[in-house]
Amino acid sequence: MSLLQELRASAEKLGLTDLGAAAAGPAQGYERFRAWLEEGNAARMTYLERGAEARRHPESVLPRVRSLLVGVLSLKTLVDENPSVLPPYPSGGAIVPYAVRRDYHTVLKEKLHALRAQLAERFPGERFRVCVDSAPLLEKEWAHRSGLGSYGRNTLLIHPTAGPAVFLGFLLTTLSLEELESGGDPADEQRPSVLTDPCGGCRRCLDACPTGALRENRTLDARRCLNYWNIEHPGDDIPEDIRVRLGGCLFGCDRCQRVCPHCGALPPPARVPLETVEKMTPEEFQPLFTGTPLARLGLERLQRNARWLR
Ligand code: B12
Structure with a gap:
């Protein structure tokens, strides 16, 4: 071996x-x-x-x-x-599953x-x-x-x-x-074989992207990607044509993964009422989200994201 x-x-x-x-x-x-x-x-x-x-x-x-x-x-x-x-709220802003863990x-x-x-x-x-x-x-x-x-x-x-x-x-x-x-004996190598082009003629992700962030040449324009706006963007500003397409996304967007035929069933997004986020104090935020990607975002930006969804 x-x-x-x-x-x-x-x-x-x-x-x-x-x-x-x-x-x-x-x-x-x-x-x-x-x-x-x-x-x-x-x-x-x-x-x-x-x-x-x-x-x-x-x-x-x-x-x-x-x-x-x-x-x-x-x-x-x-x-x-x-x-x-997070406790399971029935509705509210959507958070991609990885972010609440x-x-x-x-x-x-x-x-x-x-x-x-x-x-x-x-x-x-x-x-x-x-x-x-x-x-x-x-x-x-x-x-x-x-x-x-x-x-x-x-x-x-x-x-x-x-x-x-x-x-x-x-x-x-x-x-x-x-x-x-x-x-190593190559015969011991049981590896899943990589597809040269996993997509072929499939365009589901391009069609599902609410803002048209994905391009034909397999690059992404972060200026249009919702993940950029609600995870990475440092300011309070957001172009109106992006804001109206947030579609309830409070943190992240995984549409281009979910619709991919290579993607198995993903857990549904976590949800949290916008009022809960808006009223949250740092004393409540910190113990709840320490060690999760939401802690890296911080309460101020999470509340900014909630404002964008109003
Ligand atoms: C900046 C960044 C973002 C930006 C821009 C994303 C993008 N697609 O460019 C934003 C904030 C939008 C983002 C979002 C997400 N990201 Co991100 N991101 C990065 C980061 C830090 C750099 C990516 C980058 O360099 N982009 C610039 C473009 C030019 O590069 P590229 O698309 O990677 O293209 C390269 C390759 O494709 C390759 N390439 C070479 N030859 C060829 C030939 C052809 C034909 C093609 C097609 C490509 C190719 O070269 C290109 C240049 O290196 C990486 C980590 C890292 N250090 O690499 C994570 C990373 C790409 N992200 C990741 C993830 C999980 C995400 C999200 C799902 C959520 C999240 N965690 O934030 C979303 C998914 C959105 C999406 N569809 O990409 C994972 C991806 C895992 C995977 N399966 O590929 C990475 C690798 C982080 C990690 N360690 O797991 N991300």
Whole structure:
């Protein structure tokens, strides 16, 4: 059994849906990313511009990196392992299911740190770094190069069995891909096969996007994406043509995942009455949402989102 196969077995026990590995090298999607930024698609996510250059090569994240291990956590596992922090209200503003649970960044990091510890014990001379969403990596490209899926029309990486509703986490290492793969018998490798184009003629996500944020060339205009407006946008301003299309979304929007034929049934969004949000005090907000993605948003912006829905 190769080291990678051993790690896959550990990853499965830890609740990861899949684990892949790729040799480090220059990022092939860098120019595509640059062009995307230059067209203004990042809206006010200025951190993307600041970290742009570093995305050229993962050695900016770990010097002398030779390979990347990529962990996949499905939304289904996240939901099954972590109950919602909200009581079940029958109606109200919609919150995507991942946001009312333990933050997927924390969950993925814990699992990847367990793999890192397993490797560090055997290879004390090597270096490792765990990162989820925060480091300047073109994450979908590394997942794709690790054999974990292909880019869908909704711009997400579509995993062959878990579909687009997955989160990605990274363990960078100075161990080489050859070291990770050596000794493995290909016959032991039961891997779901990746579809070259998971979409074919399907356009369900493009049709379902309420604001037309998805483009034919499989890029997304964050200036039109509801996820940008109610998760990332720093100000109180929102264009009226976007606001009227929020469709009750208080945090996130997952229409382009839900309608994907590769996406299994997702839990319904959580709901919370807008008045409850509007009257919420920091003393109530904090204990309820600590450790969830809503805590990162903060009460002020959650209340801003509720105002946009009025
Ligand atoms: C900025 C960002 C956003 C922005 C912009 C999203 C976007 N699609 O660009 C906003 C706020 C809208 C957003 C929303 C969401 N995001 Co987001 N986001 C990111 C982030 C930080 C950067 C993405 C980026 O660089 N976009 C710029 C464009 C140009 O890049 P791209 O679409 O990734 O294209 C690259 C690849 O496709 C590749 N590529 C190379 N060659 C080719 C060739 C072809 C033909 C194609 C098609 C692509 C391709 O190169 C391109 C440039 O690198 C990543 C984490 C990271 N560090 O990478 C998470 C990430 C993409 N987001 C994620 C998630 C889960 C979401 C949301 C579901 C909810 C959420 N958690 O906020 C929604 C989904 C909306 C959607 N349809 O994308 C996951 C996606 C997992 C997956 N299955 O792919 C990531 C990887 C975070 C993670 N660690 O899990 N996000």
